[in-house]
Amino acid sequence: MKAVSELRRAFAERADGVSPAGMPFVGLFGDGIPYPLVQAAGAFGIDVKAPPLADSVDGPKVAIIDEVAESFLDDFTARFLHRFAAGAFDHFAMIIFARDDVAGLAAYQYASELRRQKLVTDTGPVLHLWNLLHTDSAAAHRFNMRELDRLGDALAGLSLTWDEKRLSRILALEVDRRAALDRLTCCGADQFIFRAAGRWLAPEEHTAALDAVGDGSAVAGERRIGLVGNASDTPCLREICSEFGALAADLQPFGDIWSYHTDGVDDAESLVRAIATNPLHIRTSPADRFGSALLDRLKGCDVVISTVDRNDDSFGWEVPCLRQNVTKRGAQFIDLGFMPFRPSDSWMSATRKLLAETIQ
Template sequence: MQLAFDRRADGIDAGFGVPVGVFGEGVPGPLVTALGGVSVDVKAPPLSDALDGPDMPSVASVAEPFLDSFTARFLHRFAAGSFDTFATIVFARDDVAGLAAYQYATELRRQGILPAAGPRLYLWNLLHTDSAPAERFNRRELERLTAHLEDTLGATLDPDRLADAVAAEARCAQALHALPPGGPDAFVARNAGRWLPPDVHADLLGAHAPDAGATGPSIVLVGSACDIPVLHSLCAGLGQITADLQDYGRIAPTARNSADLLRHIAHDPLATRASPPVRYTRALQEGTEGADLVIASVDANDDSFGWELPVLRRTVESRGARFLNLGFRPFRPDAAWQDMARTKIEEALT
């Protein structure tokens, strides 16, 4: 699983199926699997990308410095042909970086800066509320996505294969929930499945012996997406991470029923577009209950998270717990930032 986590989209085995790129949470994975594809996270770049990732002039000439780092690294890799073997890339409208990546990639092609060859690009839009109009909209969006994948993968959706795919994802989810919520080892094991088929991931998790659970004060992490276990490593020996509510830290909802693929996903209270917004605020408050320390950190160019912090701080402190805002977290934190962060965590726990 460590190799899958390290290499990410670059390490996909051709025997897994036709790669279908996914940028962001909320895309119904069993639909991809049932049609002969394998969902591959393309938001998080390979770990080696920080040292030897492509730097394409075609992207550098148009990419503003305030672009989210996930967006920028995707675009450079996209321009370099890293996803040329993919059938399509599905971008979640919910994901701030994903929406920008879709818009830039589409425009780069439209202007002829990048060739039209390569994967198709598709924007997946899902409403996170339970009104009847929203449910009708979501059903229509699912029909559109199904038609896109059927056309792209050259397959027709079979109900039995869909039911098998949902069952495989449910088995994987059960194994994921058996992992401890904190620690670098569990973080890697949890996220390796973004680059493995669900049945393969479930088998590996079943044979995996996670590190012994940490002890000490309860720590909860909140903030924007973090695809590396840097905060888990920083907290090691200082306390136990009992919840990581960030993307890549949490177990995102998946389809539970082949007859209704979207219900559980659409009702995700931690989706940034959850409606009404109080659902998101309440989910953060409930997710931090019982914590001795809540640690917040955000990407400087991700505006999907941060507005909730003043209210969350007041809520946490009213419970007698501590709240630490580390401010802007670099995409790949250097030693100086990590030293600063660990010192502040130590101080907050004393």
């Protein structure tokens, strides 16, 4: 099916597979960036955090990055920096980094310093740090609106400006896309790939492809599985989970549908407020809102599986309390610990064996 092929291609090739469409490209590193505003300003917002799948085989390796990047650097950051130094984003107008994304903040700091020291070319994209407070107090909202103005000024410096009419049209397209995502009935790895492919497709293209997919694969058994943890941009663990039941809640970044709900969003201010008050963001405040939102979305799951990456400094703190609350409900909680950035066949086999022996 053509739609399936296009979704799989977009997911695999990612930023490298986006063809020029007469619009400047703006890279997005991390969730929580108001990307509809980028679209409404006349640019194409493209995720640059997740490298192409082929990057692990033939991605660029730049000597200066190996020299300056510490061994403990987040893998998303490291691969971005190699690609950045190799010129993969030289044709972009801007890259926006989410400050509250651990990998995004480090990528911004390293890329900016590499430029300052003239270790890489300074002819590439403008680098912009998006700093959002994830709470709904009046003071935080004022701060967030100033950040919105700062983003608007940065885009205006590239002759990119949004107005409410264009934004209204883009938001309507996002409502259509959200509805198509909600209608998607396939599960597991297919669901993950088809959802995430939208990070590299225009909203109307993504919606059309999702609607063309149809019902997809059937639910694999009655056991309902929830997946939580740090960002993972590969379908590996989803494939394994599907062997033991239906992936009913994929709450890892890249796995969940979108970073905000479209209900009630009709202008730039309400868009920023919706993103800031999303309770499923790891940096949300007060902190207990995140744990409560996780439990709410995991309601009805028989098994909850958790993973973190080797650089985790956030989600791991949630695990003990989450485990306690999940088991109180009578569900099973399985902590897989560290998940590799690009899981090997041996890790996949060991995880499959562990789940087969552990899931009740």
